[in-house]
Amino acid sequence: MTQTEHIVALVTGATGGLGTHMVKRLIHDGYRVIANYRSPQKAEEWFAEMKKEGYEPYMYQADVADYEEVGKMVEKIHNEIGVIDILVNNAGITRDMAFRKMGPESWDIVMKTNLYSVFNCCSHVIGPMVDQLYGRIINISSVNAQRAQFGQVNYAAAKAGMHGFTKTLAVEVARKGITVNTISPGYIATDMVLAVAEEVREQIIKGIPMGRLGGTDEIAHLVSFLASEEAAFITGANYAINGGQHVY
């Protein structure tokens, strides 16, 4: 019997590179972990792989960009599992291109998936968290919220928006036992980063003082720490984890 086994953790965009490791780590920590996904087909394959490795998170579908869909998912989770105690807003996409080529579709989908999603999920979980005087909200931003990256005007705007959101919500709910923090990963070995053209990626890695990409386990470790009881006094903070690529 662990102290965490009654605590419910929801990870959005769980089937991606970072999300997968977060789910594994939070299961190791003893939480009841819910994996949110958008694409049923990908989720089915992902769950089969996870199961082979001994992980069986609860699976809940919703496009986090859609306020109503998130509301239905959260209601279902509350009815079937319980109040969400830990929310990790991890879902995110890129539509990288020079700004001169960027149309409103690429702007909208990145803003909706990466930033509106944070509003959508927090909006639906915050009431029960306030009622129970306990909660952990962890928003996954990016090093590129604070440094410039050619081709990422939409992504940088959304990820930077998370910081303002985090700081203000943290202050609003500080007396309700809820912490709200941001993690800003640098370049981590995920499909998203591996999709960047090799020569561009090599250049980027040269600019990382540690000379390597980060590991998904390294981000998951930080999520685990911020979710823990011991992190109760940390709120409104941004944790940079980027191998020294951007220090401030």
Ligand code: CAA
């Ligand atoms: N630096 C300076 N100039 C650049 C450039 C760069 N990195 N990339 C392109 N340009 C220039 C080109 O030379 C070209 O110049 P001219 O108009 O004078 O000819 C102009 O910009 C347009 O170039 P492209 O037609 O190649 O631009 P594009 O719209 O096709 O896209 C890009 C360029 C593919 C986005 C490229 O810049 C790129 O790969 N950038 C890296 C994006 C990146 O790091 N993404 C991270 C993804 S992972 C992630 O986001 C996780 C995380 O949080 C860290």
